[in-house]
Amino acid sequence: MIRYYGLDQGKLVELEQRIPSCWIHIEPTIERRELEQISTEFNFPLDFLIDSLDIDERSRYEREEGVRFILVNTPILNELDQDNEAIYITVPIGILLFEDHLLTICAKENPIINRFFEGKVRGFDPANVERFVLQIFEQNVYHYLACLKKLNLKRNLIEKELYDSSRNEELKQLLRIEKSLVYFVNSLSTNELLNLKMKRTDFLKIKDDEALTDLFEDIIIDNGQALEMSNVYTNILNGTMEAYASIVSNNLNTFIQRLTIVTIILMVPTLVASFYGMNISLPFDGTGGSKMVFFIILFISIIISLLLVWFFRRRRLF
DSSP states (O other): OEEEEEEETTEEEEESSOOTTOEEEEOSOOOHHHHHHHHHHHTOOTHHHHHHTOTTOOOEEEEETTEEEEEEEEEEEOSOOOTTSOSEEEEEEEEEEOSSOEEEEESSOOHHHHHHHTTOSTTOOTTOHHHHHHHHHHHHHHHHHHHHHHHHHHHHHHHHHHHHOOOHHHHHHHHHHHHHHHHHHHHHHHHHHHHHHHHHHTTTOOTTOHHHHHHHHHHHHHHHHHHHHHHHHHHHHHHHHHHHHHHHHHHHHHHHHHHHHHHHHHHHHHHHHHHTTSSSOOTTSSTTOOTTHHHHHHHHHHHHHHHHHHHHHHTTOO
């Protein structure tokens, strides 16, 4: 579905039809036939819309027939809440800049776009398309930073639980976080290249506007910070997983060692009992009629077992 938005007394309102300097937004639920109609009506390549709906597309920009096209990746919560899926994934937002209006399209409902609908972006004006694009970039970086903080907080909580338990649930959650960070690192890297290329080529034509230029500089710095945070959190998570694997392996080795020592200690009484279970004459086999023979053999077995315990204790093996 295609919706048109404009400002009325400083507030964003939905319009019944397209007017100059309005914001055109294409909602995710749209058929290919409608995309073809939009492409023909506004005279731009259909690939711009098709690529915007492909969640695997990389960030980039193009210019064709007077239409400027920008594709930027943004983070969203993964709809598949499963153990083998990432918590966050990244999807592209397609931005098309025309002479008198701006068009956006996204494959899924996007929190970046929703912030404009909810009036949470200060100084927003659909008529100022260059500033509008930069505000989308700015809100996108802020959302990345917020998601990274949530992932890091979740990682810290899981690490505390891992100290007291060895369940697979915590490890699965760490793997989900790791997958999310991989998405973030890849998307932030391509977004950074996009920003640098747009700044170098003055794709938005803002080099003479000091305020917008400074805003773009801040966006590039914040995007670099988000990318660095993603790399740091990824390295920390990898180190945590390796350390936890080493701890589990060490605990397993210690358990096997103690179990082996206990087996050796219990083997002595079993060995003595097995000897006296044979049908041959042995010392203290009770032929003399002594009633204390059983207790003497039991006492000797216990003494030998205690000596073994003392030996292993002295060697710090038990």
